[in-house]
Amino acid sequence: MVDEAGSPVGVSPFTQVPIEISVSVGKARPQVRELLRLERDAILPLDRKVDDPVELYVGDRLIARGELTEIEGDGSGRLGVRLTEVVDLRNGL
Template sequence: MTALDDTSDHVTASTPNRTPRAFQGVPIEVIVSVGKARPMISDLVKLRRDAVLALDAGLNDPVELYIGDRLIARGELQESEDGTGRLAVRLTEVAEMRDGG
């Protein structure tokens, strides 16, 4: 089970920011996972341009957000609100960030 499965670990808008000030301006990479594929190696080496690799998720399934291998949130894909047509994620669940846990 992950911290996201326990509602007591969810962060709310009223949760105070406990990040030390020295780290607040440091960028960090967040990976958004939309699904997984498990092709056979023999099929993988045959992939070419325009090939379609089926995933284990549907178009409307939630996506998962990771920092490293740690699941930090889940959400729904949507179009960015800045009008650029880029993808964005609307968060539906957020794990509490704890030291060492």
């Protein structure tokens, strides 16, 4: 059953609110002097390998892990994340 707006009856309106998810591919810990020397085309080494899982966060809460993948078909080289593990969020964020 749906209401006049087409939303399921009995479902909280908050389920329709968009949220921002951050994807962490790794961390770097340069010294300040190294950071100040960075120029265009410099490479900042991360603590992970290309094939390591990435982590998805809402705020500072880990919600899932996954693998980076290129989205096929649109020709733009855009990235996506294929989820491999999802945290149980039924008790809230």
